Amino acid sequence: MIETATLWWDKGTQSIRYIDQTLLPEKYAIVECRSIGRLATAIKRLEIRGAPALGVAGAFGIALAARVCEKNDINAFFGDVQQDAEILLATRPTAINLGWGIARVLSKIAHVQDINSIRRIALAEAEAIASEDTACCHMIGEHGAALLPDTCTVLTHCNAGSLACSSWGTALGVIRSAVNRGKQVNVIACETRPLLQGSRLTAWELIRDGIDVTVITDSSAAHMMRTGTIDAVVVGADRITRDAVFNKIGTYMHAVCARYHNIPFYVAAPLSTFDTQKSERDVIIEERGREEVTTMGCRVYVPDAAVVKNYAFDATPMNLVTAIITEQGVLHPPITIDSILSFKSTK
C-alpha cells in the first residue's frame, strides 16, 4: 500500500501543500497554499476535509500564520496570529480536531518571545502533530483489525481514510491494517450524499491500494444488511462527546440499521476527537448551502421554490456504538465519561 500524505509543509516554498479533494477522482491536483485566507477557503470548500486532517491543517495553519506575519513587535505579531487562528476556527463548527490542532500549536508558542523561534517551534509542533496522527492511525488500525473476521464485508460511510488524516486513515486504517494482516476484506463504500466523499475519495484510495470496493447509494445499506451482505460497519468521527458520536450525516441511520440487524457498529477515531467537556446538546450541527444538494455537475435537480435542509453531520448516541477504536485500545460499552477519561489519561 502507498502511504501518501494528504497535507504537508513544503520546506522549499515555506507553504502548505495539499491534495484538492474536491477534484478527485477525475483529477489529482496538489495545491500550494501561501495564505490563511486561501487555507480558510480550502477548509470551507472541503478541498481539505476529514477530522484528523483538519487538526493537521489547523496546526500547519498556525505555522503558516507565524511564517507570513511581517510584524516585528511581539504583541502585534501574536495579535495577527491570534486573528488568523480565529479565521480558521470559524470555517467549520462541528469537527473538534481543527480547534484542537490550532490550540496545541498556539499553546506551544504562547510564551516564546523571539519571532524566529516562534516560527520554528510552531512548524515543529505542526510536524509533530502530523507524525503523531499517522502513528495514531496505525495504532487504531492494529486495534481495529483484531475486531474484524478473517473474511468479511465491511460497510463504511464518507471518507475516514488517508485523505481524511495525515495518512493511513481511521476507519480505512482499520481496513488497511486488517488487509496487511492477510484478512480478506471487501469494502462497501456508501457514496455519501451530498458531496459523495464515499464514491469519490474512499473508492479512489482503496482502489489505489488494491482493496476490493463496491460503491452503493446510501439508502442501499439497510437492504444489504438485511440480505446478509454486511459483517460490520466501521466509520470515523468528527467529534465524540460524553454521550454521542458526531460524524457525517447518514452515520446515525447506519447505526440504527446495524443495531436492528445485530451487526457490530464500530467508530474509529483518535483520542484528539474526544470532547469530554461537552455533551450532545452543546454541539452545533453544521448546516451547509442548498446548492450542495440541488446542483450536480451542470444540472439543477431541485425546484427553486423548494426548501432544502443540508445537515453536514448527525449524532449517534453511545448506546448504538458497539465499540470505539482508539490509538490506546478499544473502548467497549458501557462507554461512559469515566471510561473515556481513563483512556485519555493513559496517553
Place this chain on the structure above:
Amino acid sequence: MIETATLWWDKGTQSIRYIDQTLLPEKYAIVECRSIGRLATAIKRLEIRGAPALGVAGAFGIALAARVCEKNDINAFFGDVQQDAEILLATRPTAINLGWGIARVLSKIAHVQDINSIRRIALAEAEAIASEDTACCHMIGEHGAALLPDTCTVLTHCNAGSLACSSWGTALGVIRSAVNRGKQVNVIACETRPLLQGSRLTAWELIRDGIDVTVITDSSAAHMMRTGTIDAVVVGADRITRDAVFNKIGTYMHAVCARYHNIPFYVAAPLSTFDTQKSERDVIIEERGREEVTTMGCRVYVPDAAVVKNYAFDATPMNLVTAIITEQGVLHPPITIDSILSFKSTK
C-alpha cells in the same frame, strides 16, 4: 390543486402522450409516442415511471399495439400484439402493475374476432384503467388522510404522486386529500438516489400545488426522525406480496428507522399492486446500470475500477408496516394473506 394526467391517449394523433419525467424540474416536455419500441424505451429510461402509471402505460401500450398493427389475418394480428406485450413486459421486472395493465387489456380482447372492434375495445379498456386509477387514488387519499394528524410533517421517499399515477397520486394522494380537508401538512421529500425522483418530481408537483416541501438527502431522514421532526412516513409500492412491500430502494431503511423511533410507517397503494400469489423470495429486484450512480450532469464521481451495485428496489417485511392504505380502506396488522384477500374480494 391542478389535477393533470401524466400519460394519456391523444385521440387526434391516435398515439400515447406523456410528460417526460427525466427532464423535470428543469423542463416540462410532452412526448408523442407512436410505437411500442419508443414506449419500451420510455419505460426503461424512466421517462414514464411509478407503479400505477406503468399499469396505465401497459394498458395504453396494448391499445397502441392494436392500433399500429397492419395485419389483416386475426391470428397474425394477435401474434403481433402478443409480441409487443412481451417487449413491454420485459422492460422492468419488479413493479407488478405494468403486467397487470397489459394482461387486463389482453384478456378483454382475447375473444374478439374483428380487428376494428379489438382496437376500440382495447382503447376503451385502457381508458377505463386510467380513470379507475384516478378514482382509486382519490379513495386512497380519503382513507389515508384520516390517519394523519391535523398538523403534521410527513416524510416520503421517491415519487408516489400524480406523476407516478394517472393523476392525484398514492402517497402524495394521501397528502393532497389531507390538505384538501384543511390539514396542515409539511412534506419532507427524500431526494431518492440515484435518480432523484424525490427532488425532481415530488418537490416539483407539491410546489405546483402549493404544498410545503423540504428536500433532504436520503440519509438525513433518520436524523430528522430522532430530532422529532417527522410525524409519519407515507410511501407508495411497486409490488406487495403476501409478506413484503417492494418499493424504491431506501424504503426499507425508512421503515427500520421509523420503527426505531415509534413513527407510523404507511404504505399507500391500489389493490392492483398486490401480488398475493407470490412471496418475497419469488420477486426479482431489478438492478440497473452503474452509470445512474457514477455519473451526474457532466461529471463522473466513481472511479472506473470500483464495482457499483445499483438496486432499484428493496423489500420491507410486513411486520414493519403500520398500515397499508388501499382504495377499499386501511389494512391494519396483522397484515396476512387472508386480510389482503378479503379486501381484494370486496373489489
